[in-house]
Amino acid sequence: MKSSPSISQKEINDQLDRILSFPVFSNSMILSGFLTFIVEETLEGRENLLKEYTIGTNVLAKKVGYDPQLDASVRIHAGRLRRALNEYYSGPGYNDPIIISVPKGAYIPNFELITPSIVQSPIQTLKVIFKPTLAVIPFHCLGENDLQNLADGLCDQICTEFTNFNEITVVSYYSSRKIASQGIDSKEAGQLLDATYLITGSIQSNKNLIRVRVQLIKSATDHQVWASSYERERSAMGTFTIQDDIVKHVINQIGGSHGIIFREAAKASPIKHALDVKVYDAVFWYYYLLNDLNEETFKKGLVVMQNTVQFDPQYALGWAILGETYVAGFFFGYDCSVLAPLEEGVKCGKKALSIDPRCQHAYQTLGLAYLFQHRPKDCLLIIDQWLNLKSKSTGIAGGLGFCLICAGEYERGYSLLSESIQVNPYYPWWFNAGLSIYHFQRNEYEDAVYWAEKMQRQSIVWELILKAVSYVEMENFSAVKICTQELVQIIPDFWAISKQILGSFLQSEEMINRLFKTLKKADL
Incomplete structure (x- = not known):
């Protein structure tokens, strides 16, 4: 252990606690477990035992006898750990009294006491965007072996479709299959994949029907937070109909700003302060505003979203949601602290698309902004551009369906809106206004x-x-x-x-x- 002689174990443990409260660590079982293990082992005088094999079996739950030469996961996560520590110390830990580091080529941490200078450098702004990680574990097939192709197709397509939700990180299905082949339970699989949530399920059939069950599991607790069951005619098994229908329902129930992941996260802790971006980023505030919109929460949310894109100017989703917030402020007549909220909304939407052309929320933001600006041609053009993405996000489909109805394209708008509310019951209130207008004109x-x-x-x-x-x-x-x-x-x-x-x-x-x-x- 390399440390200053004046550093006590209590001071090191206090510093460890500060680091572990940083969301990059608190949202990752592997990073927090890795750092805790090597620090505690070093403090107990067992630093000489900190080898790749020891870390693999104690932190990554590798089986006894595994070969580190064939499995590079410890080295990969060590690199992640070093990057995470650098991010912490360049942000909220900028003025911390102790630096904990892990030199390259070794796993023994260094502890360095920093003497405060008379003139301290300014504290760096905390830069945290919470992105839960999702992994799809291969479904269990009950009975017939020919169901395995359907299972793999479902899992692979679910993974692929979730990559369109840029507020969620997705583990590749190849990695999930490799981990699942080791015969471990879901909690252990979540730890090895460093996944916040796991999707798993089962498939069984009889002579006429196929039944698919899908569950969403919070990996840290092994608790099931959502489940659904689907029955389809076995005669459709040779087509993609079963797969497409189930995948569309699953991704819209789970993903997006109206999905179960962010509904659960947004209600997990009460909002205490408008600038508490350590807990809430743009997605959380967006969901909160949808469900409790008043001028007070609007102003708090606007500040948080403005700070979010300031902290991370390349956060496309943050820009898109900030833009929609300006549009909402215009609609309700709230003070947006800008002269032209709709123009700001357009700028934010375009900024989001310049960063990520597949940022789906940006299309909704621009569609709504153009609608209120009375630019129907631009509104219809942005909707057509979104349709060309061939996205399965019915949440965005509903928002753009509302725009189409307001632009006078009733049947196209109704098609998108009705499909949206059938798949996801947690849609925003203004979808109902579009449906009311549609039925009135009929x-x-x-x-x-x-x-x-x-x-x-x-x-x-x-x-x-x-x-x-x-x-x-x-x-x-x-x-x-x-x-x-x-x-x-x-x-x-x-x-x-x-x-x-x-x-x-x-x-x-x-x-x-x-x-x-x-x-x-x-x-x-």
Whole structure:
């Protein structure tokens, strides 16, 4: 052990705790376990035993007798450990009193006491983007061997599709298969793959049906956090229909800003401070805003998202979500601290695509921004560009379907919206507004009221408008009166500016005029 003579074991352990609280370590069982093991062994005077084989069996759960010459995993993770320590000390650990390092070519840590200077360098801004790691473990096939091809196809396609969700890191299916072939349990597999979550499942069949069960497991606790079962006709086994249908459902239930991973993460700890980016990045705040949107949470979220892209200017998803936040601020009339929120939204969306042309959320941000800017051609163009990606993200499909309906392309928009809400029930409230508009233009007024009420008053004005015009057509004038009286209470000059409100994002003059004339009937 190389250390300054004045460093006590308690001081080293305190420094270890500071490092382990850094999300790069706290989100990685392997990195935290690796560093803890070599530090504790060194403090106990067993540093001479810190060899590749010892670390492999104690940290990476390698089987007794494994050959480090044939398995380079310890060397690979040692390199990751050194990079993680460098990242910590160039960020939140910049002014820490003790430096723990692992020299190349060895696994014995160094401990160095740093004497504080009179004039300290400025503390570096914490730069952390939380990206959970997902691995797909081969499904267990019960009974017939010919189901193995379907199982491998499902797993491989799930891995491939998750690479389109740039808020999640995906372990290659080849690595997962290799680990699973060792016959270890899911918790151990998660540790070896350094995966936060594992997808696994089973396939069985009888004469007529194939049943596929899929589970999402949190690897640190081995707890199942989501599961679903699918039954399909065995006669479809020779096609890709079974595989495509199941994969689409799985990835949209689990991935994306509305998926189970980020819903679980966002509610895991209460939000205490607007600048607490050590815990929450753009994705967490986006989900939180969707479910508890008010001006206070909006302002906090805006600050966090602005800081997030400042900390990591190459974070495409952060730019996309920041852009959508500006658009939301414009829609609700919140103070965005900029003169032109929609222009800022467009800039952020374009920045995201310049970093990552497959950043799906950026297409939604630009679609919404162009819609509110009354640039329908640009809105439709960005939607077509997203469609060319052939993505299976139904969350984004729903957002762009809403844009299409507002632009007057009702059937195309409805197709995307209806598919989106069938796959993922945790969609944002404004999808309901699009469905209400769609049914109104089809003269299906009861359905229009149904979807307006599902907005749950998150945009009271539009809920009341869509209900009022539908009730007029249904000749339910007592319900009309209730809606219009409440509209006037919220906006005293509503009747004078009603057409301006209708045209705030609707692009079809025909629809705007129809709604306006119907509202005039309500006024009478």
